[in-house]
Amino acid sequence: MAITTLFRDRRDAGLALARIVAAAFDEVRASGDDIPAVVYGLPRGGIPVAAIVARQLDCPLGVVAAKKVVLPTNPELALGAVTSADDVLWTLPQRELQTHSAALLQAARNARNCAIARQTQLDAHFPPVDPFGRLAIIVDDGAATGTTAAAAARSLHARRPLQLWIAVPVAPLGFVSHPPQWSERVLAVSTPVPFGSVSASYRDFPQVSIDEAVACLQQYWQHYQQSRAELN
Template structure:
């Protein structure tokens, strides 16, 4: 069986390359948000390239009961659950049966946000171009939840940017208006696992997210 070679060394390199691609666009007072956790190291490179402030967004996947990695929907700390109706049908699961999982993931999203806000206050996004960054796009359930939550804060535009993203998922997010555009450096028709595109795709702990956000705030502070 032929094994495809990884394209990105790690999330930091992917962010540098994604930032170089996005830098050629025209932006209106941009803000870059990393989708926690793995999207934050990628977003740091994008924020540097765009000379934009870095912030964080949190969305948690609601997994299938027997296959937790299979996202049936996703939720943010506040707001409604964003379900994938087609996945619910395939899994033969009713949304009502996942109430406990929804409550648990909403609580975890709130916990993450509280911890991140200890080092990084909210960056306002109203009337600004927002770039939401993740380390990859497969089913799109968490990205969709984060994008819809961002719309509530009245940004000028919202662009989802990823180093690698399934072409069909990107097309759906554009078509349904979840994002004004979706940018992917690589957009394969079939994407089995985002991790296959990275040589180093280790877990991103809260401590790393906190360190990146704190460093970004120090860099943005007056008199630096």
């Protein structure tokens, strides 16, 4: 019988995920590796979850924007994902990519432009966050296939973090067991079998607006910078 973790909302999920990430981070520190961490939220829904994880680790919070690639004829079917840095991952086999190349390329361009606009809009509300030489942790509110998180991992990997993790409250077991090649590990609170959908693990799962995402980033950085000032 499958057991599904039911989160009340993204805050509840973030608190549960933060405990798991903090425990894994403590293990790294205990091994003698004093690596600094940085957390990246996937907008928009991943930002409230990422803020809780970042606060638990007391580290900078950034954003890496990635969008699903879909065709207008079937907007519910994700064919891949693309980041604002134009890192594209496809879920289709090569033969189908060649068959529908023109339409897919246009769909990828559309998704990339949306990702660029979102990244630009959110970047204005926090200082630059560099993953170089750090443990970069990508956080979302869940992973249905992991393609979007994997595209984000590919993008951040090019910026040379020391390690790269993906952390989500809920994901398919296969995604956790077999992390994308650009990440060392995937952490999840719940891996339901069979996996239905991300929203099925939440009691309250509304869309996060861009204004809410901006407010979350602003509040986090106000708290983080204030805590740094108090230490000095």
